Amino acid sequence: MKIAVNTGGGDAPGLNAVIRAVVLSATKLGWGVCGIRRGYQGLFEEDGVVALTRDSVRGITHLGGTILGTTNRGNPLSWPVEREDGTVELQDRSDEVIAEFRRRKIDALIAIGGDGSLKIASALSEKGLPVVGVPKTIDNDLAATQVTFGFHTAVATATEAIGRLHSTAEAHSRVMVVELMGRTAGWIALYAGVAATADIILIPEIPYHLDALCAKINERYETGPSFAIVVAGEGAIEVGGSPTFQESPHTGESARLGGARLGGIAEKLARQIEERTGHETRSLVLGHLQRGGEPIAYDRLLALRFGSAAVELVRDGRLGCMVALRPPEVLAVPLKEAVAKLKLVPTDGDLVRTARNIGVSFGDE
Numbered sequence: 001m002k003i004a005v006n007t008g009g010g011d012a013p014g015l016n017a018v019i020r021a022v023v024l025s026a027t028k029l030g031w032g033v034c035g036i037r038r039g040y041q042g043l044f045e046e047d048g049v050v051a052l053t054r055d056s057v058r059g060i061t062h063l064g065g066t067i068l069g070t071t072n073r074g075n076p077l078s079w080p081v082e083r084e085d086g087t088v089e090l091q092d093r094s095d096e097v098i099a100e101f102r103r104r105k106i107d108a109l110i111a112i113g114g115d116g117s118l119k120i121a122s123a124l125s126e127k128g129l130p131v132v133g134v135p136k137t138i139d140n141d142l143a144a145t146q147v148t149f150g151f152h153t154a155v156a157t158a159t160e161a162i163g164r165l166h167s168t169a170e171a172h173s174r175v176m177v178v179e180l181m182g183r184t185a186g187w188i189a190l191y192a193g194v195a196a197t198a199d200i201i202l203i204p205e206i207p208y209h210l211d212a213l214c215a216k217i218n219e220r221y222e223t224g225p226s227f228a229i230v231v232a233g234e235g236a237i238e239v240g241g242s243p244t245f246q247e248s249p250h251t252g253e254s255a256r257l258g259g260a261r262l263g264g265i266a267e268k269l270a271r272q273i274e275e276r277t278g279h280e281t282r283s284l285v286l287g288h289l290q291r292g293g294e295p296i297a298y299d300r301l302l303a304l305r306f307g308s309a310a311v312e313l314v315r316d317g318r319l320g321c322m323v324a325l326r327p328p329e330v331l332a333v334p335l336k337e338a339v340a341k342l343k344l345v346p347t348d349g350d351l352v353r354t355a356r357n358i359g360v361s362f363g364d365e
């Protein structure tokens, strides 16, 4: 028996812990394991598929990133191929991917990825590739699992960063607007915003009114300390508005290669807030700091559990599934079902209610 493992999409703290658990659990069963570098790209590259042994995964549980490398541009169903004139054409190379697995005599793939990568895994599984998925994303936006590894590490990093803004904001009597990752889900912004006692939290699930947001800031300056912390999820939207992109969602380079990049909401809001309230305002984007560095203990454990469970599913012939945390167990969910729905913040959920009860504004009232 020989299995392969790969990591696709944006990295998340805990990827190496999954790889280690996969390699050690499979080795214990007497199987061979290989790692495909950079998603599926390694299949088409010299030295792109490497043998993974106990030695290769020694001492990596605590490391951020992924020893296999990753990419969010390596979709085999929509593969960018440069034409002679320099333009790029997207081609479906999924049959070649499957042929390559067969040629290399790989019996099953453990695909570690987020929404996009698991959709690819699901499509390959439907085409006959034996796959087990492992959910990963700092965004925590996969509905089938209670939580993805990497999320709580990102929240811890963001909470610490926002905490540090309080003193400088207060010293200068400024409004600070911090932009956090999360795409169309506001999980990181909500968790970190509440934990770091932000005054205003803007998430995509609760569109804001600029007037309400500025009124809350003015109220704080009039009745409380004269500074304010605004946390904005990158996908936050104004009522009746649309998300802010770093480049045109239709014509930009990223859009062409399969995913427009959100970003710019903090800078936009800072300008608007300063203009409307007259309070000096600064913005910052926490960006990839949220994805980097060591996973916290919770994420290491979840990642190890997912890796071990994925090997058990392969052993039991339960292919076409994704491992998922449904406390207290890690269970298998059909891949097709797992990628069908994104998990968004419930706007009447207990953390939103808690935030409102302790005086946080979502800019909607």
Ligand code: F6P
Residues within 6 Å of the ligand: 010, 072, 114, 137, 138, 139, 181, 182, 183, 234, 261, 262, 291
């Ligand atoms: O999905 C994870 C994520 O970190 C999002 O929160 C963010 O929008 C995106 O990836 C950024 O991706 P990139 O690595 O292309 O900048």
